[in-house]
Amino acid sequence: RVLGLGSARTRLAAGVLRGLTPFVGRKKELEHLKDCYDRAKEGQGQVIGVVGEPGVGKSRILLELIRLLPQEECTYLEGQCLHYGETMAYLPMLDMLRSYFDIKEGERDFVIKKKMEDKVIHLEEKLKDILPPLHEIHSLKVEDEEYLKLEPQKKRERVFEGIRNLLIRESKNRPLVLAVENLQWIDKTSEEFLSYLIGSLANAHIMLVILYRPEYTPPWVSKTYYSQVRVDQLSINTSAELVQLILKEGEVVPELSELVLNRAAGNPLFMEEF
Known part of the structure; x- marks a missing residue:
């Protein structure tokens, strides 16, 4: 889940870690x-x-x-x-x-394959035929001889079907x-x-x-x-509200608020990083 991210992989994840501006x-x-x-x-x-x-x-x-x-x-x-x-x-x-x-990052191939197999079979036994295409797109060794014999287009169909199913x-x-x-x-x-x-x-x-x-x-x-x-972009009134909330410590100098509003032009990210 987004809230469980342990590292700042995206700008939003970084925002969660440091504290987000008001919504x-x-x-x-x-x-x-x-x-x-x-x-x-x-x-x-x-x-x-x-x-x-x-x-x-x-x-x-x-x-x-x-x-x-x-x-x-x-x-x-x-x-x-x-x-x-x-x-x-x-x-x-x-x-x-x-x-x-x-x-997890850096996990060995046999550990990844075991996780996949356990989860798929626990979900439904007959789904195990999706494992070979899943292994392939994860760059894991595929041991299913029948799958390996398929033409590229047929393999792609198996991948699509497998993920969808x-x-x-x-x-x-x-x-x-x-x-x-x-x-x-x-x-x-x-x-x-x-x-x-x-x-x-x-x-x-x-x-x-x-x-x-x-x-x-x-x-x-x-x-x-x-x-x-x-x-x-946010409306002028909503932008002004957001600027007030971002600069909530102490009284906001009108000139500063106006400068942020003019430069940001309703873009929340620009207001936050101004």
């Missing part, structure tokens, strides 16, 4: 996400695109959503797309899977909230997998939240269970 001006957006979770919990899968310019608070809205959700009620998995990762297949999905299987089956135990950040940098394989997964979500207990900048256009916007949350 203001995003009540409507957060309520929409919570409504989508409630629908997903009842078996009406949801896909939500959270779109906005850098620094407007997309990741912060996601964090506030996770804080609202009962930890004992759902499972949260997240993946990151990186600006240098567009050629790294399955990058955000590997983030999610490592978290799901509790894979794992997530769908897990969501029957408790709702899944999946998040992928920075889709404007997503690798082609991961984008194609997400399209494949989204095609199976209509009746799943899964909420998929995707965060991206306006220059990216998702290929699944026509789905009836897709909705978009547009995160704009």
Whole structure:
């Protein structure tokens, strides 16, 4: 879960560690996400695109959503797309899977394989045929001779099916909230997998939240269970409120407040780091 991050892997994680600025001006957006979770919990899968310019608070809205959700009620998995990762297949999905299987940095291959096998078989015995494709995308030795004989396209199909079946089956135990950040940098394989997964979500207990900048256009916007949350710059009044809260120690000099407001132009990150 986001709140359990032990290192400052992202800017938001670093903010959690040092203490976040107050959350203001995003009540409507957060309520929409919570409504989508409630629908997903009842078996009406949801896909939500959270779109906005850098620094407007997309990741912060996601964090506030996770804080609202009962930890004992759902499972949260997240993946990151990186600006240098567009050629790294399955990058955000590997983030999610490592978290799901509790894979630690530097663990030996046999330990990772044992964790995968134990978790998959405990979930459902007949799912064990997803292990070879999972091993392959984690760069682990694959010992299944039948899988090794498959053509690359068939292997890819097995990977897609395996990850999808794992997530769908897990969501029957408790709702899944999946998040992928920075889709404007997503690798082609991961984008194609997400399209494949989204095609199976209509009746799943899964909420998929995707965060991206306006220059990216998702290929699944026509789905009836897709909705978009547009995160704009804060209004003048809300920006002024945030500046007052950030500079709460002592009386805020009007000139300083005005300077921050003018320079930040409604961008919460710029206000925080000014």
